[in-house]
Amino acid sequence: xxxxxxxxxxxxxxxxxxxxxxxxxxxxxxxxxxxxxxxxxxxxxxxxxxxxxxxxxxxxxxxxxxxxxxxxxxxxxxxxxxxxxxxxxxxxxxxxxxxxxxxxxxxxxxxxxxxxxxxxxxxxxxxxxxxxxxxxxxxxxxxxxxxxxxxxxxxxxxxxxxxxxxxxxxxxxxxxxxxxxxxxxxxxxxxxxxxxxxxxxxxxxxxxxxxxxxxxxxxxxxxxxxxxxxxxxxxxxxxxxxxxxxxxxxxxxxxxxxxxxxxxxxxxxxxxxxxxxxxxxxxxxxxxxxxxxxxxxxxxxxxxxxxxxxxxxxxxxxxxxxxxxxxxxxxxxxxxxxxxxxxxxxxxxxxxxxxxxxxxxxxxxxxxxxxxxxxxxxxxxxxxxxxxxxxxxxxxxxxxxxxxxxxxxxxxxxxxxxxxxxxxxxxxxxxxxxxxxxxxxxxxxxxxxxxxxxxxxxxxxxxxxxxxxxxxxxxxxxxxxxxxxxxxxxxxxxxxxxxxxxxxxxxxxxxxxxxxxxxxxxxxxxxxxxxxxxxxxxxxxxxxxxxxxxxxxxxxxxxxxxxxxxxxxxxxxxxxxxxxxxxxxxxxxxxxxxxxxxxxxxxxxxxxxxxxxxxxxxxxxxxxxxxxxxxxxxxxxxxxxxxxxxxxxxxxxxxxxxxxxxxxxxxxxxxxxxxxxxxxxxxxxxxxxxxxxxxxxxxxxxxxxxxxxxxxxxxxxxxxxxxxxxxxxx
Amino acid sequence: xxxxxxxxxxxxxxxxxxxxxxxxxxxxxxxxxxxxxxxxxxxxxxxxxxxxxxxxxxxxxxxxxxxxxxxxxxxxxxxxxxxxxxxxxxxxxxxxxxxxxxxxxxxxxxxxxxxxxxxxxxxxxxxxxxxxxxxxxxxxxxxxxxxxxxxxxxxxxxxxxxxxxxxxxxxxxxxxxxxxxxxxxxxxxxxxxxxxxxxxxxxxxxxx
Numbered sequence: 001x002x003x004x005x006x007x008x009x010x011x012x013x014x015x016x017x018x019x020x021x022x023x024x025x026x027x028x029x030x031x032x033x034x035x036x037x038x039x040x041x042x043x044x045x046x047x048x049x050x051x052x053x054x055x056x057x058x059x060x061x062x063x064x065x066x067x068x069x070x071x072x073x074x075x076x077x078x079x080x081x082x083x084x085x086x087x088x089x090x091x092x093x094x095x096x097x098x099x100x101x102x103x104x105x106x107x108x109x110x111x112x113x114x115x116x117x118x119x120x121x122x123x124x125x126x127x128x129x130x131x132x133x134x135x136x137x138x139x140x141x142x143x144x145x146x147x148x149x150x151x152x153x154x155x156x157x158x159x160x161x162x163x164x165x166x167x168x169x170x171x172x173x174x175x176x177x178x179x180x181x182x183x184x185x186x187x188x189x190x191x192x193x194x195x196x197x198x199x200x201x202x203x204x205x206x207x208x209x210x211x212x213x214x215x216x217x218x219x220x221x222x223x224x225x226x227x228x229x230x231x232x233x234x235x236x237x238x239x240x241x242x243x244x245x246x247x248x249x250x251x252x253x254x255x256x257x258x259x260x261x262x263x264x265x266x267x268x269x270x271x272x273x274x275x276x277x278x279x280x281x282x283x284x285x286x287x288x289x290x291x292x293x294x295x296x297x298x299x300x301x302x303x304x305x306x307x308x309x310x311x312x313x314x315x316x317x318x319x320x321x322x323x324x325x326x327x328x329x330x331x332x333x334x335x336x337x338x339x340x341x342x343x344x345x346x347x348x349x350x351x352x353x354x355x356x357x358x359x360x361x362x363x364x365x366x367x368x369x370x371x372x373x374x375x376x377x378x379x380x381x382x383x384x385x386x387x388x389x390x391x392x393x394x395x396x397x398x399x400x401x402x403x404x405x406x407x408x409x410x411x412x413x414x415x416x417x418x419x420x421x422x423x424x425x426x427x428x429x430x431x432x433x434x435x436x437x438x439x440x441x442x443x444x445x446x447x448x449x450x451x452x453x454x455x456x457x458x459x460x461x462x463x464x465x466x467x468x469x470x471x472x473x474x475x476x477x478x479x480x481x482x483x484x485x486x487x488x489x490x491x492x493x494x495x496x497x498x499x500x501x502x503x504x505x506x507x508x509x510x511x512x513x514x515x516x517x518x519x520x521x522x523x524x525x526x527x528x529x530x531x532x533x534x535x536x537x538x539x540x541x542x543x544x545x546x547x548x549x550x551x552x553x554x555x556x557x558x559x560x561x562x563x564x565x566x567x568x569x570x571x572x573x574x575x576x577x578x579x580x581x582x583x584x585x586x587x588x589x590x591x592x593x594x595x596x597x598x599x600x601x602x603x604x605x606x607x608x609x610x611x612x613x614x615x616x617x618x619x620x621x622x623x624x625x626x627x628x629x630x631x632x633x634x635x636x637x638x639x640x641x642x643x644x645x646x647x648x649x650x651x652x653x654x655x656x657x658x659x660x661x662x663x664x665x666x667x668x669x670x671x672x673x674x675x676x677x678x679x680x681x682x683x684x685x686x687x688x689x690x691x692x693x694x695x696x697x698x699x700x701x702x703x704x705x706x707x708x709x710x711x712x713x714x715x716x717x718x719x720x721x722x723x724x725x726x727x728x729x730x
Numbered sequence: 731x732x733x734x735x736x737x738x739x740x741x742x743x744x745x746x747x748x749x750x751x752x753x754x755x756x757x758x759x760x761x762x763x764x765x766x767x768x769x770x771x772x773x774x775x776x777x778x779x780x781x782x783x784x785x786x787x788x789x790x791x792x793x794x795x796x797x798x799x800x801x802x803x804x805x806x807x808x809x810x811x812x813x814x815x816x817x818x819x820x821x822x823x824x825x826x827x828x829x830x831x832x833x834x835x836x837x838x839x840x841x842x843x844x845x846x847x848x849x850x851x852x853x854x855x856x857x858x859x860x861x862x863x864x865x866x867x868x869x870x871x872x873x874x875x876x877x878x879x880x881x882x883x884x885x886x887x888x889x890x891x892x893x894x895x896x897x898x899x900x901x902x903x904x905x906x907x908x909x910x911x912x913x914x915x916x917x918x919x920x921x922x923x924x925x926x927x928x929x930x931x932x933x934x935x936x937x938x
Binding site: 007275276277278279280395397465466470471676678679680683684686693695713714715717721727728729730 | 734735736737738739740741743744745746748749
């Protein structure tokens with residue numbers, strides 16, 4: 001480029017991808033070469049990771065956010081951000097990243113009891129792994145060969161685990177006296193019954209045991225061989241039935257063995273170890289379909305383990321539970337990384353809201369670096385240069401950015417978005433109206449600046465290339481692209497294919513503050529994150545760790561977050577109507593009420609019973625407390641009057657139907673239509689978001705951060721692609 | 731206004747490198763590995779199939795000593811077949827490595843100088859490896875088998891040895907013989923000791 005003056009970069013959107021790009025482009029190594037301005041709808045950063053503080057300083061999230069131990073890029077940048085924040089605090093109190101997260105080794109999945117009412121919950125503990133996420137890479141574990149080896153080890157571990165519950169002492173094997181004949185029968189029976197679940201290795205091993213009996217030959221009386229085999233068959237027939245009924249633990253373990261075997265078979269059968277496309281080679285298959293092709297049993301395909309995987313990534317097309325769809329390659333890539341490459345802990349839970357833990361520090365550091373933030377700027381259109389008008393084969397480029405200014409800040413000053421609760425910077429759940437022109441009127445009107453359907457504006461603003469910006473980082477959510485990039489879609493078939501094939505899904509979530517602890521509610525295992533539970537709220541996480549960060553006068557004993565995909569009507573007309581957002585919120589409320597009355601007792605048996613439904617008095621209502629730290633101002637939710645269903649109105653729930661709030665899915669056959677941040681079709685534009693082709697095409701923080709780092713690379717050549725962990729993953 | 735605008739540089743690459751190995755196998759190396767992979771999943775498939783069959787019979791209560799005997803025989807036969815196939819693959823692999831490594835790598839005893847004559851209308855590939863000159867012994871080739879036991883073995887393979895001339899390995903492939911890979915040992919007809927391996931690959935006819 002060969003320019004001496006700073007390059008002006010307009011960053012659109014304030015989610016993970018945009019913050020990552022901004023953090024990279026303003027590193028000291030660039031010596032101020034890039035001058036950034038972040039344009040953000042509404043009053044807060046965060047995108048799908050935004051959170052706010054509501055009444056009593058309680059944390060109100062967009063949904064459930066937990067970081068996983070393989071989020072190497074996300075942790076690396078956040079740790080650097082905390083280090084820079086601490087270095088600049090000049091002795092003032094600051095928080096270390098380790099104080100902001102705590103390691104959680106527990107995960108659980110649920111499955112309905114096969115006989116009768118209720119659900120069973122299977123809790124797993126993942127042991128600590130070497131290192132911490134974001135540490136410098138040690139070796140390169142991100143190879144398929146490594147994963148296959150790990151899978152084989154896991155398989156062996158599981159098999160050995162099953163053997164340990166054998167009624168036989170392993171030392172019995174090989175004894176060749178007559179007494180051991182019965183032991184061999186037992187052993188063979190034990191092994192063969194697993195063959196019932198279509199697992200190969202044990203059936204073969206069972207035959208080997210019987211073979212050993214045969215080889216005793218002359219040492220056995222006549223007829224013993226025949227009796228041996230017949231006894232095996234009879235024993236199996238009887239015991240398999242008992243086992244299926246009673247031995248759930250073994251069955252579940254076998255379901256995992258079954259799935260791992262199918263993965264191993266599939267990796268070899270599809271030549272994935274040598275395919276230059278890596279796991280992308282199977283992305284046109286649905287994950288279940290692919291596993292079935294490779295021998296997984298129907299039991300395993302319907303197992304809680306696999307359902308939990310789909311639930312964690314909202315893999316239901318249109319939010320419809322009957323349409324699970326997840327690209328096999330992306331699923332395997334995520335699964336391998338999740339289970340085999342985590343560092344420190346499997347989960348890392350935040351001790352405060354995600355906005356507080358992630359976006360407040362980024363905002364502070366970026367401000368220090370000179371980044372400007374323009375809140376209340378809603379992007380309306382990205383205007384392209386005239387097609388083919390460039391001289392000398394010049395490419396099309398972004399000519400202008402057209403915004404609605406939703407509200408003006410008094411005195412033309414910059415909006416100051418953060419508030420302090422318990423000494424830490426936070427984002428409020430509502431704007432700081434006092435800073436806005438006509439703030440009182442806007443507050444009385446309850447203007448929802450983040451709603452797609454709220455189009456009222458105070459002004460318009462158009463940024464022009466060279467005058468106002470040189471480069472654009474387009475970091476809005478995928479759902480917004482059809483609205484703000486109409487010219488791209490009209491002109492460019494790749495953009496049409498991307499918006500048609502890369503799907504998003506609406507999600508729903510609610511949060512409860514409860515007056516009894518988990519044990520009192522009837523949950524005995526450790527606090528967990530649980531998935532594969534009943535729809536529509538198939539995922540629950542205990543979030544009790546955030547209680548100290550909130551501002552309660554009398555703290556609740558339990559905080560619980562629930563979430564799931566939101567089933568939407570198929571027709572675009574319904575979802576485009578003005579009242580759709582309110583109707584969706586009411587639907588989520590209704591779903592939550594039904595869930596609490598009828599389903600939550602399967603998690604917390606003492607919180608509800610089949611006859612009376614949920615004990616609504618368990619819900620902690622802000623209105624009952626006169627907290628000194630309760631924020632002044634309107635409380636959007638209604639006030640509870642009696643301990644009945646209306647008390648739910650004091651809690652928090654969201655319907656994420658706004659285009660930018662929708663979750664990015666990995667539908668089979670969609671990855672190939674994603675566009676990379678490195679794509680240079682429009683030579684002053686790069687894309688950032690978990691919806692881009694970023695090497696890890698999944699809806700999550702890590703993918704968004706990878707995409708943001710790629711966007712920075714596209715503009716500045718830094719960071720090196722080799723330094724973006726997982727970008728070159730097979 | 732946009733005459734002086736900044737432009738992004740074109741990048742050396744715009745996508746992930748999904749290749750799992752920096753030294754992608756090619757040519758003979760690749761064929762050998764593909765063959766090994768195919769065999770490997772054949773093993774797994776067979777095990778699964780056998781487990782399923784055994785399980786189904788057990789569930790139906792029809793598993794008997796006769797079934798057991800059949801299963802055992804099948805297991806043993808399959809193990810023998812696979813051992814044989816793996817032996818061939820092993821030899822191919824060594825051969826491929828030797829060729830890739832160039833003439834500096836010793837392959838053990840010198841390879842016999844044998845001419846090849848294939849009588850076939852079918853597309854085919856023949857590979858053999860003989861470690862002793864056939865002039866020093868009486869070579870014989872037992873029928874070559876496929877891993878797929880439904881396929882008839884290739885039976886008409888023999889040596890023609892005349893004084894003062896190069897031995898000729900003659901391979902006759904019947905016109906209607908099913909495509910596939912047939913392999914086996916070359917043995918000394920006197921001692922029955924193996925003296926080498928031969929693999930005949932009958933390829934599918936090209937579609938017009």
